[in-house]
Amino acid sequence: MKKLSELQGGTTGMVTAISGDTRFQSRVTSIGLTVGSAIEVIQNPKKRPLLLYGRDTMIAINRVDSEKIMVEVTGK
């Protein structure tokens, strides 16, 4: 299990846990990142928000928040 913020571009995986407060969790899940959902990291440049695919959608998520999302890596 790794933090989402640590994953390189091209990595695929499954979300296993989301920490943070209720408001944050509600925000992230409502955009489609739920526990058990499949994601693919598109790019993860330093000091920039992360780009990923999840549920049909390209999503940008900032670095601080992406540390709160844990992912089980399934492929590269």
Added chain:
Amino acid sequence: MSETTIALLGQPNSGKSTLFNGLTGSRQHVGNWPGKTVESKRGAFNRQGDTYHVVDLPGTYSLSANSEEEIVTRNFIAGGQADLICILADASQLERSLFMLADYAGIQVPAVLILNMMDVCDAQGKKIDTEGLERELGIPVIPMVAADKKRYDDFYEVLEKRCAKASLLKEDGLSTLYAEELGVNFEKVKKLLPEKGIGIYSVDWLTTKLLEKDALAISVVREVIDTAAFDQLQVELGGIQDGNLRSADCKFQWIEKLMKGNVVNTGQRVKRSRFDRAATSKRWGKPIAIGMIVLGLVVSMLIGMPLMGLFGALISGISAPLSSWLLSIGTAPFIVSLLCNAVLTAVSFALQMASYVFGISLVFGFMEDIGYMARISYTFDNTMAKLGLQGKAIMPFLVSFGCNIGGVTGTRVIDSWGQRVMTMALSWAVPCASTWGVVGLVSGTFFGSQAVFVILSLFAVAFLHMYVTYKIFGRSLNKEAERTGLIMELPPYHKPHWKSLFGSVFNKMGNVLKRALLIIITISVVFWLLAYTPDGNVQSSIIYRIGTFIEPVTLRFGLPWQLFMAFAASAMGKEAALGVMASLFNTDGIWSAIEGSSVVNTAVLSTSLMSVVSKPEALAFLFAFFFNIPCLMALSATAQESHSMKWTLRIAGYYIGMALVMAAIAYHVGLLIF
């Protein structure tokens, strides 16, 4: 003849506003939700003799009561005023955007599902079986392109039938999932609640929201069940971990099942284009964005300038014949002057402002419409984070270099109210095109080749000013705990919808114009009254008496009374400062100078300025002017967009105060240097 109220519900960017504009056209009323800083948009349309009232609910990602927008939405639906809720989903990103539908399931108000952006969805090679969806959901499902009014027929047809028989969204599929996934806990909580739910909320819906620790749901339940049961409820809820995460998972499982049976994806996943790779890359993202924005500003000037010139010429063309005609029929000269000078000038100011807004909204609306704006936000997120803001705040800042009004209206895309107002407050410090005009002239006149240092120091202080503003207002306006970092979807690129784009641009321009006319006319008349003299001699005007009376005070800020009046007038519009200076230093009529600000003879002005004003005073004026509030129009736009007069005035007061403080500092520094 019947009256029906429908409400539009959907996530941001689902096309709610487009549909709202398409349905109601110009029959709309924009205001505030009572006691809230959330925009309320209502409108109406007629269809075969029946009247439909349309309420555009605030764009929210879910129905959880975490933000003011969400609370407004929930309370409106619970209030039972709507006969039909239209839930919008983006068909091109269907799985994600059906979340609102899943979150709605269990609310017993009739609903329809609108699948917007079918054109993009078709191009992606997706086939959606709407009849299959209708069977499973129990409500009408309407494919649509909200930007294309010709394709509203299906929707109208459903509306007409709906009045006779309303249907509720089926929630049994979701209930089964809740029971399976959340198990005993779910049942325990559910047993404590009234079997039939409360009001419009079904018992399953309430149970889920309680598991999600939703404050509004807790208070609804507390009012209905007895204390013992409520205490028991608290105990049960305390024992549940991650209720919100698990219920969200259920909702998406339900959506996945729904999609599996009814959506066929024949195309491959859309590959990212080379342009998109570049637009989001670390190296090219920013240069491309800046290039696009500069291009956008240039194009919006090209669109706005001819209009501005046209309006300006038109009004001054009317002014002279009108005044001679009024005089010929025996109207008092005082009234003629008031009408032809103050009021007509105000009208031309307002029209010119509206042209500016027209150009800017069109160009940036276009960038939003095709999906590029989200990439700009992404690219600048790390830069904006330094001011406690997120990437979406970059657009208003850059647009402000052209016009602060455009910048303020551009803050609409930002999620939280606090961050929105914070962005407006900070964007005021960005110098607009007119500011540069005056700064260029005055600094060039007094400091010659050294002007470049003056301008650099203005820039440096502007950054400092923004940082101080952020520190001062950040604590109350943009609390650390309430900040939201950038979490956004980047929509697929698509072709622009010109008709609907122009429709919304004209709408926006109309709103700006209405407000502008009201405010500018009022202020112009006041200023005109102060400056009016029957003989045209400035020394007998009220403004002269006031100016010279307060001069001992203004001199402390390094401002002789004429410069102080120019500073005061620049709050009306930055260009007005030039007009006032021209008149006060030439002792001609003052108002004629404000009115003719575009044709101020700068050469004459320069020489007369040099002979009266010292260098430190000029420096003081530049700082006062640069950091003054942008203009009345920006002020009124801020009041309109923030929905808070209190905060608008607070920010304005802060800016004026800071401008004077900086003038004083600049003056004393200037005394040391020159």
